[in-house]
Amino acid sequence: MSDRWSTGRLEAFSDGVFAIAITLLVLEIGVKETEFDDLWHAIGAQWPSYLGYVTSFVTIGGIWLAHHSIVRRLDQADANVMRLNLLLLMFVAFLPFPTKLVAEAIDNSSAESAAVIFYGLDLLAISVTVSGMWRYIAAHRDLLAEDVGAEEIRAISSRTAPSIGFYAAVVALAILAPQVAAFGYLAIAVVAVFRSRGDRTVSRE
Amino acid sequence: MSDRWSTGRLEAFSDGVFAIAITLLVLEIGVKETEFDDLWHAIGAQWPSYLGYVTSFVTIGGIWLAHHSIVRRLDQADANVMRLNLLLLMFVAFLPFPTKLVAEAIDNSSAESAAVIFYGLDLLAISVTVSGMWRYIAAHRDLLAEDVGAEEIRAISSRTAPSIGFYAAVVALAILAPQVAAFGYLAIAVVAVFRSRGDRTVSRE
Amino acid sequence: MSDRWSTGRLEAFSDGVFAIAITLLVLEIGVKETEFDDLWHAIGAQWPSYLGYVTSFVTIGGIWLAHHSIVRRLDQADANVMRLNLLLLMFVAFLPFPTKLVAEAIDNSSAESAAVIFYGLDLLAISVTVSGMWRYIAAHRDLLAEDVGAEEIRAISSRTAPSIGFYAAVVALAILAPQVAAFGYLAIAVVAVFRSRGDRTVSRE
Amino acid sequence: MSDRWSTGRLEAFSDGVFAIAITLLVLEIGVKETEFDDLWHAIGAQWPSYLGYVTSFVTIGGIWLAHHSIVRRLDQADANVMRLNLLLLMFVAFLPFPTKLVAEAIDNSSAESAAVIFYGLDLLAISVTVSGMWRYIAAHRDLLAEDVGAEEIRAISSRTAPSIGFYAAVVALAILAPQVAAFGYLAIAVVAVFRSRGDRTVSRE
Numbered sequence: 001m002s003d004r005w006s007t008g009r010l011e012a013f014s015d016g017v018f019a020i021a022i023t024l025l026v027l028e029i030g031v032k033e034t035e036f037d038d039l040w041h042a043i044g045a046q047w048p049s050y051l052g053y054v055t056s057f058v059t060i061g062g063i064w065l066a067h068h069s070i071v072r073r074l075d076q077a078d079a080n081v082m083r084l085n086l087l088l089l090m091f092v093a094f095l096p097f098p099t100k101l102v103a104e105a106i107d108n109s110s111a112e113s114a115a116v117i118f119y120g121l122d123l124l125a126i127s128v129t130v131s132g133m134w135r136y137i138a139a140h141r142d143l144l145a146e147d148v149g150a151e152e153i154r155a156i157s158s159r160t161a162p163s164i165g166f167y168a169a170v171v172a173l174a175i176l177a178p179q180v181a182a183f184g185y186l187a188i189a190v191v192a193v194f195r196s197r198g199d200r201t202v203s204r205e
Numbered sequence: 206m207s208d209r210w211s212t213g214r215l216e217a218f219s220d221g222v223f224a225i226a227i228t229l230l231v232l233e234i235g236v237k238e239t240e241f242d243d244l245w246h247a248i249g250a251q252w253p254s255y256l257g258y259v260t261s262f263v264t265i266g267g268i269w270l271a272h273h274s275i276v277r278r279l280d281q282a283d284a285n286v287m288r289l290n291l292l293l294l295m296f297v298a299f300l301p302f303p304t305k306l307v308a309e310a311i312d313n314s315s316a317e318s319a320a321v322i323f324y325g326l327d328l329l330a331i332s333v334t335v336s337g338m339w340r341y342i343a344a345h346r347d348l349l350a351e352d353v354g355a356e357e358i359r360a361i362s363s364r365t366a367p368s369i370g371f372y373a374a375v376v377a378l379a380i381l382a383p384q385v386a387a388f389g390y391l392a393i394a395v396v397a398v399f400r401s402r403g404d405r406t407v408s409r410e
Numbered sequence: 411m412s413d414r415w416s417t418g419r420l421e422a423f424s425d426g427v428f429a430i431a432i433t434l435l436v437l438e439i440g441v442k443e444t445e446f447d448d449l450w451h452a453i454g455a456q457w458p459s460y461l462g463y464v465t466s467f468v469t470i471g472g473i474w475l476a477h478h479s480i481v482r483r484l485d486q487a488d489a490n491v492m493r494l495n496l497l498l499l500m501f502v503a504f505l506p507f508p509t510k511l512v513a514e515a516i517d518n519s520s521a522e523s524a525a526v527i528f529y530g531l532d533l534l535a536i537s538v539t540v541s542g543m544w545r546y547i548a549a550h551r552d553l554l555a556e557d558v559g560a561e562e563i564r565a566i567s568s569r570t571a572p573s574i575g576f577y578a579a580v581v582a583l584a585i586l587a588p589q590v591a592a593f594g595y596l597a598i599a600v601v602a603v604f605r606s607r608g609d610r611t612v613s614r615e
Numbered sequence: 616m617s618d619r620w621s622t623g624r625l626e627a628f629s630d631g632v633f634a635i636a637i638t639l640l641v642l643e644i645g646v647k648e649t650e651f652d653d654l655w656h657a658i659g660a661q662w663p664s665y666l667g668y669v670t671s672f673v674t675i676g677g678i679w680l681a682h683h684s685i686v687r688r689l690d691q692a693d694a695n696v697m698r699l700n701l702l703l704l705m706f707v708a709f710l711p712f713p714t715k716l717v718a719e720a721i722d723n724s725s726a727e728s729a730a731v732i733f734y735g736l737d738l739l740a741i742s743v744t745v746s747g748m749w750r751y752i753a754a755h756r757d758l759l760a761e762d763v764g765a766e767e768i769r770a771i772s773s774r775t776a777p778s779i780g781f782y783a784a785v786v787a788l789a790i791l792a793p794q795v796a797a798f799g800y801l802a803i804a805v806v807a808v809f810r811s812r813g814d815r816t817v818s819r820e
Contacts (some may be wrong), residue, residue, distance in 0.1 A: 009216060009273050011624060016224025019631025020430075023639065023708045024228065036720060039729035043716075061701040066623050082396060086266040093228045094258070097235070101248075105241060114244035165722070193661070193698060196618075197339075214421060214478050222427025225635075231435065245584060291471040295464070298433045302440070306453075319449035334459075381558060413811075419626060419683050426634025432639065433770075493808060496676040500669070502639045507645070515651060524654035 048106040055186040116178040120171035149152035253311040258389040267397035321383040325376035458516040465596040472602035525589040530581035663721040677807035731793040735786035
């Protein structure tokens with residue numbers, strides 16, 4: 001005997017958390033009034049904040065697309081899906097903190113490596129949780145909508161899994177070259193957005 | 206004569222408040238730039254903030270699951286349900302303030318007990334309000350969907366009620382051992398998430 | 411010729427703004443670490459913040475109920491309804507600023523009167539806009555769902571209109587007795603929540 | 616072969632971001648306690664903050680109306696629409712930062728021009744992205760709902776396109792007369808709200 005949840009509120013609640021986490025990122029960006037004498041220079045000097053903003057925005061955007069792809073194929077959620085989803089949201093909503101750390105610590109030679117690794121560990125945790133959620137669902141076919149075929153399941157698995165390896169590699173890279181790693185996270189996120197998979201696949205002539 | 210509300214916007218509005226309260230928790234976490242010389246140590250020293258973040262996140266997650274279970278069984282809401290729901294949201298949206306107090310006051314011997322008790326009182330108020338909302342609905346069967354049986358009502362009552370006793374006990378414990386009590390809140394929240402009940406109960410062979 | 415909008419996203423977007431405005435209120439509350447020696451006293455000394463939090467929360471909750479009552483009776487929105495709704499949301503989303511002012515200025519004899527009047531003017535603007543929105547809709551019957559009767563229109567008009575008079579009176583009172591007026595806003599909000607009208611009126615035996 | 620997304624969560628997620636960006640704007644407004652001796656004067660002296668709040672609010676409100684008009688005419692989204700939408704949300708969620716800069720820098724002769732131009736560049740980016748999203752959809756008729764006619768497509772194109780020219784002109788004006796340009800942005804936003812187009816066009820006798 002097991003409990004089941006419909007997916008409507010799972011979507012609504014998750015969309016709320018994604019939308020807020022993505023929007024709070026801007027609150028960390030600011031210019032001190034003492035720098036107003038040369039405001040263009042001060043605006044330019046915020047580039048680590050913009051890098052952090054764009055990377056976290058694109059990352060959360062990609063996770064939202066992946067989440068969308070997964071939940072649309074669910075017929076219903078069981079208790080474990082609800083718990084894995086809460087865990088995923090907990091890692092996503094945490095992201096503004098390491099984002100802020102990276103923006104502040106870059107160009108600080110004693111701190112930037114730690115900040116970039118810490119940021120990468122949160123991205124890795126997000127990626128592992130999304131993959132785990134999909135693997136769990138794929139292993140419980142009765143949770144899936146009836147028209148989801150084996151090939152579709154494999155396609156989604158292969159698109160959610162590789163990020164884990166990339167994140168692990170870039171976190172390792174962050175020990176040696178933290179600034180390169182910071183751009184590496186952005187590259188992974190952009191690739192993830194361009195590889196995400198829709199609700200349906202249609203043929204076009 | 207009495208007024209009735211459909212439950213669609215009750216869900217949407219409540220999900221919005223839950224999602225925002227859960228996401229704002231991260232704004233309280235930060236590391237001062239003076240601590241960047243040893244950033245790993247500074248990140249580790251934030252453990253009371255992480256404990257507060259995780260505890261409040263899991264608590265609100267559990268309340269969201271309970272709220273979901275309750276509202277899905279409602280056919281329509283009356284004015285008292287709307288008011289109890291606003292009261293619940295008021296206690297939930299308040300949670301970032303005591304969470305911040307606990308994170309700041311732990312390891313401060315003159316303040317930690319007050320902070321942990323104050324936090325527990327908000328959790329107790331949330332728990333009493335959720336229980337009260339369900340008791341009110343259970344006593345007004347015409348608000349419930351037709352297929353909700355007496356056994357299902359009892360099952361939900363028994364899952365929302367015990368938290369009240371646990372919270373009261375842990376608040377009392379906070380007078381003597383505030384740090385133990387802080388972890389006690391986390392334990393209650395984790396148990397609540399693992400006991401929450403779905404929209405339907407299905408049998409599996 | 412005129413443009414029409416369906417009401418689904420009007421509801422979703424407005425619920426988002428209401429939920430966020432109501433939840434941001436808590437960010438203004440805090441205790442300085444210098445006051446941790448006597449934390450219970452410091453928690454108690456925040457009473458103006460709690461009064462502001464509860465008043466603004468209950469006010470926005472009441473406006474949400476009124477908005478819910480209005481939009482549920484709409485068949486479709488025209489461009490003026492969309493604009494009046496944006497104006498309403500602009501006054502609602504502004505509320506955290508005067509709320510913060512009242513919480514900080516109470517007990518400051520030179521500032522509390524201005525803060526309480528400024529807060530009341532925002533409440534008055536909200537109330538006038540909600541009333542105006544309903545009056546506009548009531549005067550354009552083709553916007554309303556077909557089953558909304560003349561008596562129902564009058565009932566909603568009479569429940570949204572009187573707040574305007576009350577707010578004007580309490581704003582005037584704030585010149586002489588600002589602290590009394592601050593509690594007066596709370597009283598108006600509580601009454602509004604208890605007078606709000608559901609989606610349907612049903613008879614009970 | 617291409618992937619398709621249904622538009623329900625696109626709407627929900629975008630509404631969340633719009634609602635939060637619009638509501639966060641108020642967090643930047645505040646009065647220092649040192650100015651409480653003459654609070655009315657201090658409230659009045661915040662006029663640049665109010666101008667920024669109202670301009671950004673009306674701008675985002677207008678973008679929300681335009682977004683609503685576009686998405687309602689979509690039958691389904693493809694991957695490019697999802698990506699353009701994320702890009703749009705990234706520029707919209709960024710707006711609180713230049714809004715804050717304008718509010719702080721106005722009346723500071725060395726900074727106000729840079730702040731107003733920077734703000735205008737974000738508005739221009741938003742406007743170009745909305746236009747680009749509509750152009751892309753109009754060029755892929757299979758994404759549109761069947762009942763959307765050629766004339767309706769032209770009408771929406773002509774209403775989203777001109778803002779680009781206006782924003783470019785006002786950004787140029789900001790080099791010479793930044794305060795005039797700041798009010799120019801407000802004027803463009805108000806006009807956009809008054810020109811937005813509904814879900815359907817109906818004839819009235």
